[in-house]
Amino acid sequence: MKTLYLMRHAKSSWSFDDLTDEQRPLNDRGRDDAPRMGQALAKRNIKLDLIISSGAVRAMTTAALVAKELDYPHERIEVRPEIYHAEVPTLLEVVRSCPDTAQSVLMVGHNSTISEFVQLLSPDAINEELPTAGIVCLHFHTETWAGVDQANSEFYFFDRPKDNH
Numbered sequence: 001m002k003t004l005y006l007m008r009h010a011k012s013s014w015s016f017d018d019l020t021d022e023q024r025p026l027n028d029r030g031r032d033d034a035p036r037m038g039q040a041l042a043k044r045n046i047k048l049d050l051i052i053s054s055g056a057v058r059a060m061t062t063a064a065l066v067a068k069e070l071d072y073p074h075e076r077i078e079v080r081p082e083i084y085h086a087e088v089p090t091l092l093e094v095v096r097s098c099p100d101t102a103q104s105v106l107m108v109g110h111n112s113t114i115s116e117f118v119q120l121l122s123p124d125a126i127n128e129e130l131p132t133a134g135i136v137c138l139h140f141h142t143e144t145w146a147g148v149d150q151a152n153s154e155f156y157f158f159d160r161p162k163d164n165h
Contacts, residue, residue, distance in 0.1 A: 002140040002148060003156075004095060004121070005041070005048070005106040007066070008114050008130040010034040010161075012058040022056045022084060033133040033161040034062045038069025040164045041135070044157075048072050049102035052094065054083035054109050062133065063108040083109050091117045098145040105145075106135075121148070124155040133161045 010030030016023075026034065048070055053063035063077050082090055091113060098105050109117070115129040118136045130136065137156040140148045 001103070002142055002145060003104045004138050004140065004148070005046075005104075005135055006114055006118050006121075006130070006138070007037070007062065007106060007108045007135045008111055008132055009054070009056070009059040009062040009108055010037075010065070010133040012132075024056070024058055026058050026061050030058065030062070030132065031065070034065035035069050036161060036164050037133050037135055037159065038066035040159050041066065042069050046070065046104065048104050048106050050098060050105045051077045052080050052083070052098075052105065052107045053077055054086075055079050055081040056084050056110070059083070059108045059110065063106070066106065066108075083107070085110075086113055088113060088116050088120055092120070092148075095148055096146045100144050102145075121150050121153050122155050123150060123153045126155075126158060131160050131162070135159045 010026050010033045012024045013027035051063050051067055053059045064074055067074055080094055118126055121138055136158045139154040139156050141152040
């Protein structure tokens with residue numbers, strides 16, 4: 001079985017007109033929500049084998065703050081630039097290319113694609129977008145990441161920052 005956690009980056013700041021979209025940092029709420037969501041994963045005794053993040057600053061920061069709460073080494077976060085501005089097929093390609101030695105993977109990405117990706121893979125209808133820092137967990141009844149598909153998917157949970165205050 002493979003377990004995939006799909007997370008939308010935490011709330012970002014729009015206060016810096018001189019930065020590109022990719023360079024935008026987290027705002028105060030985002031810097032609070034990301035570790036809180038990491039703590040929520042820790043309370044579930046989740047151990048990640050791999051964290052993959054978009055190359056955008058807000059996604060990488062979110063991934064790092066979650067990693068810290070889970071004692072996951074920061075230097076092992078895999079930055080995948082293609083996640084930034086990706087379409088759903090690209091996210092599926094990234095997931096299907098994960099090493100099969102990893103049983104549990106967290107991907108940190110962006111809306112609207114990350115929400116569309118959840119809807120593609122989840123066997124249960126999720127009729128809302130992931131909020132910033134929201135996490136959906138799916139189990140896949142397959143031994144390989146290449147085998148990940150909605151047909152072998154099982155919805156496990158949907159955590160939101162507002163549920164973890």
